[in-house]
Amino acid sequence: MGGVSVEGGNKSGRRTVDSEINLIPMIDLFIVCLSFLLITAVWSQMARINANAQVPGPPRTDEEVEKAEPEKMLTVEMKQDDRFVLIWKSGATVHATSEVPRKGVPTDLGGVNVVRYPDLGKEIAKQWKEYGSHQNDNDRKQDQAILSVDNRAPFSEIIAVIDAVYSPKRTFKGEEITAFNVTFSAR
Amino acid sequence: MSAKKGHRHFHHEMIKAPGRRLMHAVPLKYVQKRISGGGGKNVNAGLNLTSFIDFLIVVVVFLLMSFSASGEVPVDKNTKLPNAENTVSMLDAPIVAISGTNILVDGAPAGSTRPIEDSGRLQKIDDLHNILKNKRELWKQIHPKSTFPGVVVMQVDHRVPALVVKSVFQTAAFAGYPNVSFMVGQIPKADKAGGGEH
Numbered sequence: 001m002g003g004v005s006v007e008g009g010n011k012s013g014r015r016t017v018d019s020e021i022n023l024i025p026m027i028d029l030f031i032v033c034l035s036f037l038l039i040t041a042v043w044s045q046m047a048r049i050n051a052n053a054q055v056p057g058p059p060r061t062d063e064e065v066e067k068a069e070p071e072k073m074l075t076v077e078m079k080q081d082d083r084f085v086l087i088w089k090s091g092a093t094v095h096a097t098s099e100v101p102r103k104g105v106p107t108d109l110g111g112v113n114v115v116r117y118p119d120l121g122k123e124i125a126k127q128w129k130e131y132g133s134h135q136n137d138n139d140r141k142q143d144q145a146i147l148s149v150d151n152r153a154p155f156s157e158i159i160a161v162i163d164a165v166y167s168p169k170r171t172f173k174g175e176e177i178t179a180f181n182v183t184f185s186a187r
Numbered sequence: 188m189s190a191k192k193g194h195r196h197f198h199h200e201m202i203k204a205p206g207r208r209l210m211h212a213v214p215l216k217y218v219q220k221r222i223s224g225g226g227g228k229n230v231n232a233g234l235n236l237t238s239f240i241d242f243l244i245v246v247v248v249f250l251l252m253s254f255s256a257s258g259e260v261p262v263d264k265n266t267k268l269p270n271a272e273n274t275v276s277m278l279d280a281p282i283v284a285i286s287g288t289n290i291l292v293d294g295a296p297a298g299s300t301r302p303i304e305d306s307g308r309l310q311k312i313d314d315l316h317n318i319l320k321n322k323r324e325l326w327k328q329i330h331p332k333s334t335f336p337g338v339v340v341m342q343v344d345h346r347v348p349a350l351v352v353k354s355v356f357q358t359a360a361f362a363g364y365p366n367v368s369f370m371v372g373q374i375p376k377a378d379k380a381g382g383g384e385h
Binding site for chain 1: 251253272274307340349369370372
């Protein structure tokens with residue numbers, strides 16, 4: 001039997017300070033814990049990826065509407081099969097347009113083939129440093145990215161592109177957040 | 188005299204000359220060694236408790252660390268979700284699932300994708316809109332002092348066309364759920380490639 005020895009060095013005939021842990025109930029407890037945790041364990045790792053519909057609500061009567069300049073937004077067009085088109089514009093003013101070859105990198109995830117676009121992610125990160133409006137650590141707002149998708153595109157392609165748009169990160173009060181907030185183009 | 192006799196009788200009862208023993212007819216030496224019990228290795232196997240307890244502790248600690256109190260999100264067997272790397276953890280919100288041609292809200296039917304695919308243009312799905320609107324009203328009645336989060340989680344198969352996804356997305360937004368999340372499988376973050384760290 002296992003025990004915990006607490007040597008007191010007292011030999012005056014008083015009660016011994018050696019104490020022992022009864023191992024059998026301890027092992028029983030461990031086995032019960034183990035069984036419970038194994039039964040309730042969740043093995044599939046599910047997560048979510050955000051998108052924002054940005055539906056403007058009715059104007060509030062108690063607030064005065066500020067006339068601010070429209071912010072720069074990134075539009076990612078994925079309508080062509082061979083390239084992505086990145087357009088930075090604020091309102092009707094186009095600040096920059098560039099093209100990124102649509103080269104999907106297949107990644108094998110335990111038998112599941114996933115296509116990803118790391119080049120698109122790198123290019124968006126580079127452009128965000130140049131054109132992004134919300135890069136300050138104290139700025140709660142994120143830059144807006146609008147996804148212009150072909151109606152026939154499968155959902156996995158949309159997620160691959162959203163994943164690439166979310167790859168640039170910044171901090172907000174020391175906490176890591178994505179640089180962009182994604183929404184879909186209405187057309 | 189009688190006591191002596193009794194004593195002799197007692198010894199006679201207790202100690203007997205060994206008789207025939209099981210398996211001794213087997214000519215194999217190792218069998219005889221095993222059954223005789225003399226000089227052979229003990230057949231009783233002992234379990235080392237220290238290593239056994241160490242093992243139990245390691246397994247219990249690992250399972251406790253990976254324990255999720257939120258439980259498992261039900262995913263339809265026919266739905267294969269896409270995978271992504273830059274994700275956030277799941278939250279408790281109504282789940283809009285697109286499985287085959289059916290649209291389900293928390294498992295209850297809420298329309299079909301067929302009319303959207305047939306028309307080839309963005310459409311508002313009336314059943315989905317009404318169900319989500321009712322859910323929103325119910326939430327507001329239950330939590331009168333809280334701000335409605337307007338979050339809905341979409342569980343979409345990886346082959347579903349963008350037209351259907353956008354239609355469901357817009358319907359959810361019109362029903363008062365502008366914060367839409369897509370449920371995905373988690374890709375482990377291998378490196379920071381493509382990430383513009385600020």
